[in-house]
Amino acid sequence: MSNPGEADLTPITSVRQLAEWFAAGSKPRGSWKVGTEHEKFGFYREGYATPPYEPDGIRAILEGLQARGWAPINDNGHPIGLKRGTASISLEPAGQLELSGAAVEDLHATWAELQQHLREVHEVTGPMGIGFAPLGFHPLHRREQMPWMPKGRYAIMRRYMPKVGSLGLDMMLRTCTVQANLDYGDEADMVEKLRISLALQPVATALFANSPFTEGKPNGFRSMRAQVWTDTDGARTGIPAVVFEKGFGFERFAEWVLDVPMYFVMRDGRWLDAAGKSFRAFLDGQLDVLPGERATMGDFADHVTTAFTDVRLKRFLEMRGSDAGSPAMIVAQPALWAGLLYDDAAQKAAAALVRDWTVEEIRALRLAVPRDALGATIRGRRVRDVARDVVAIARDGLKARGLGEEVYLAPLDEIVASGLTQADRLLQLHARAWGGDASRALLHAEV
Template sequence: MSNPGEADLTPITDRRQLAAWFADGCKPRGTWKVGTEHEKFGFFRSDFVTPAYEAGGRPGGIRAILEGLAALGWEPILDDGKPIGLKRGGASISLEPAGQLELSGAVQADLHATHLELQAHLRDVHQVAGPMGLGFAALGFHPTHSRAEMPWMPKGRYAIMRRYMPTVGSLGLDMMQRTCTVQANLDYGDEADMVEKLRVSLALQPVATALFANSPFTEGRPNGFRSMRGQVWTDTDGARTGIPGVVFEDGFGFERFADWLLDVPMYFVMREGRWLDAAGASFRHFLDGRLGILPGERATIGDFADHVTTAFTDVRLKRFLEMRGSDVGSPAMIVAKPALWVGLLYDDAAQKAAAALIRDWRLEEIRALRAAAPREALSATIRGRSVRDVARDVLAIARDGLRARGLGEEVYLAPLDEIVASGLTQADRLLHLYDRSWGGDAARALLQAEV
């Protein structure tokens, strides 16, 4: 999402520009890097309340955290004069709708650098938030709070989404306020490479949802799911979420994906540093100068780039690929996320092996697995095999792919190996603690998951 003053103002005069925008992301194999993003819930350790943007009568708030981090060398990002994020080098810190703190890491050459970046970020957060009595928990869904108990951040686009979301799904506001994810961003070499990577990663995203499942509580009680966050996405907005069938059609490529995006309803347009409400409007109309809120004005490349970020598919194609199907978890699990996908997709032999693994899976089978994974996790099945068994094969392929890189990165798969070996996800372990040690107090999950 562009920040004020950063958008590409090139007018779109030919729809081939849209496919070309994606094609500009193609990179030679030797330059491929990895980016990692993760979100986490803030909470006051004294009573587990989520901090609001302004401190109020408490010793700290989200704004104070941003200001404290800015003092450590980050440049503020403003929305209507208020700090709503930070940037430094190629990294940024941003706020999700209820104040979930997100690190969008810089692109890194290897997983060791990703690991070091995460450690440095968490040290900074502890230094700033600790004296305020605040902790941050890495869970896929908030374990205790209702929507009404979650605050809202003063970001213009969130006000638009807050109004629109309930018109297209029953859980969109839960997605905004009560979920946290970890995602890995990877490069592609050319259009054919992008197509294979996107198909493989979409098909295996339910396996990742199961492996990283870490959200078994809702409003203080077990919710019947291992990944409530994964379930929330099934009823957020069907026009822009899930596994788009177009990806598996013959002839799919940059142009077909761009055309699919034109039918994803708009959310907003930025003009003069402000977000204008275009929720539900057609980007095709915008291309033709027929957008109601900007009559006669045609879309720019920057407008299209912003629109791309409003597609919430399980894997999102931008000028790189975003693996989006996982709950956030422990620091080891945060680094395991890029380790899994780098291992599968950055070595040619590993990528071909992963493609062979899913080659005969039909779209309806993949979607059925996606529907089952949030509740059943490792016990969900596809073609008579459990996800646990499939995950064992996937991890073997990923490990071979990382070993082929020769950097010793396969160590970061260790927490996933343990999950497959034990059959217990992070969610299962939390449920065990809830039943055996916590006396039914789900708020303890915040402390257990503190990073």
């Protein structure tokens, strides 16, 4: 979840204005970039407890990173994030550390950025005895063992989540993801890319599955993180059918976002609790927490960040369906999507692959892959076989870019060839080398 952004005080006068906000993200092909975000669990190497905000925990890590050129982002006097250039570091609710990387030219720059980030984190956390592990779901701790970070929006979400799903607090406290951010050329390009990426998101979920343990035991899933999202808040998550309807575009998506229940409004540096209320009422000056005040474009931009669809449209596309994993898998995520969507021939091949899939079939696959991963099926085909086609298309797309980026697909090649996800490898280690000790997963995954 992002750090709070800059407020745009422009009044909202029409839905078309909101559509134009999305349209302003359109870019010519020569300006398309790649962004990567990943999250990771902190843990003390002795005892495996999760570091608190303070003392000697997450706040100290943020302050240590400031000495390496990062500027602090504060929430009510608490440092809760960092910014350097267009990159940022933010905190998930239990202190999961998130790097939101800069928008860069190619995957080589993504890899270099990730390595620099990990070096800087090691320099700060090594003397503290703290490690970080990118896994999709925390393998050991119960929900009540996880700390809460002092971010105003999280306090609001903490109160609201149990009202709309049984696993929302687990999503906040016990999950980590890796996300790829890509550009679109115009409205038609956005529509095709969004449809392709939503249809193939369950395949990505299977490929990147990396969360087979809950509270020290195998949980029966390959991606417990993906399972958690099925019971978090149905009004703002999953695969929205509107994307596949005839006539879909920026304005239809803006209309859909307006019907997502609110979480909050930010005023004068304070988060006001508007959870469950209507943004449409806010447009009309009928929001009871700000009586008579009408929503601004800054309010809408904040509200867009509370739509948690498997692919989210902002002024770019966010691919959000994958578990966090090893550094190689972190970069394989943008490699997969850039390969599929940044070359015309590859994009056409990907569109052809999913053209006949219905929303109902895609949603059914989305429900199957948390448990079955590559063994799930769609239209009689195993996801492993679909994934083989998808990775091949992505490789061709990256080769067409001519930058040598296809090397970053290597871990996906291995998964497709072996049929074993990161989760399957962890389960094998747990049953054999680890003697049933799931705590070893943290040290094994440490980056």
